[in-house]
């Protein structure tokens with residue numbers, strides 16, 4: 001059967017919050033057995049066009065990866081990229097998750113799929129996770145969340161009404177965009193909550209591709225749910241919540257002290273339930289999206305203290321200084337011991353083992369700082385980070401998947417599992433970085449691409465290579 005995804009494929013990307021190593025590290029931080037991603041069996045349910053799984057599989061050759069998707073075109077594209085890269089450790093299957101042939105997996109990822117399928121498929125996804133997740137395994141499930149998604153749902157409802165007589169997906173998207181703009185303009189000057197929201201939506205929708213708008217707002221299924229409803233579904237499938245991939249979501253201390261006190265007493269009244277506290281925090285934050293780690297109900301994750309031994313981390317700050325700020329606006333004072341930590345974590349491509357960091361600060365002072373940084377979304381935890389270059393090689397080698405993708409499109413996956421936008425010059429340069437060419441040879445090739453009246457600016461190659469390295473697009477060799 002042809003699905004809407006066959007007509008308009010979804011733009012799948014490598015998603016840092018769903019990286020298998022991050023999932024394994026977060027689970028271990030919460031006291032669950034350690035999953036070694038170097039030889040893990042990884043399943044992705046609803047893998048789309050495969051970029052997320054391919055990005056991991058390309059960087060982690062010992063892992064065995066399986067991607068299942070009901071979209072024929074999605075799987076054809078995923079398989080074409082897999083073949084072009086010659087990756088033997090990933091397999092894609094065109095199947096409905098309800099009846100796909102599955103084995104046992106250490107890690108299961110279901111990203112951007114659960115809310116966008118009928119309820120019967122949601123049940124099937126949880127059943128299959130329960131039945132095919134290894135006893136010590138961990139799953140990651142992302143989903144649209146209430147109450148925040150009510151506000152998005154309002155726009156979805158209006159778009160559905162406005163496009164009810166239009167079948168063509170391209171026209172539906174155009175009409176959807178038109179409606180948002182109309183609502184923004186028609187309410188401007190009213191000072192109303194609706195206008196403020198439509199202003200926000202117009203800005204947000206200007207940045208998203210048509211395929212995203214179509215599948216999020218105009219596709220038949222989008223079923224957000226409250227966290228407590230998810231917790232009930234998990235319990236019914238012998239699964240349980242561990243933590244969130246974005247650790248700030250679980251942190252109580254971001255609320256002002258009087259609010260924390262109310263939330264704590266709410267939690268006590270609910271018998272100390274972690275799920276109850278999560279739900280109350282979602283109400284206050286008007287939460288609209290979650291990426292939750294799950295395990296079998298029989299496992300016993302803990303919330304505190306976090307188990308930092310044996311982990312590796314890197315800093316992930318948007319702004320450094322006396323106050324360090326994350327991309328989502330959470331902050332951490334970088335004074336005293338924290339200044340020492342942040343002097344080390346400045347370079348986002350440099351991974352540090354916690355043992356190395358402990359040579360600068362003893363564990364009893366280091367671990368609380370790491371926890372604070374993690375809960376401000378300023379730290380990426382890992383066990384076995386991908387070998388990303390921290391300095392420029394004489395003969396730079398790009399991440400093979402990024403080189404392949406750069407030939408096809410302007411956004412490429414990095415070894416840090418980010419999606420990096422590149423201009424035409426950077427794309428061509430990246431495609432040249434096969435590890436055999438010196439900087440001089442790369443300069444000659446760049447010059448050959450220029451038009452007759454163009455000159456290559458002095459230092460251009462060094463600057464461009466440094467940018468690719470800082471973006472995590474170059475592979476480390478010889479241990480750096």
Ligand SMILES: C[S@@+](CC[C@H](N)C(=O)[O-])C[C@H]1O[C@@H](n2cnc3c(N)ncnc32)[C@H](O)[C@@H]1O
Nearest residue numbers: 010012046047048069070071096097111112113
């Ligand atoms: C919104 S897309 C997300 C794809 C990918 N995870 C991403 O984030 O880019 C949802 C995906 O779920 C897949 N899907 C929907 N129903 C499914 C089912 N019953 N079994 C397997 N995959 C399904 C779709 O084909 C589509 O690729």
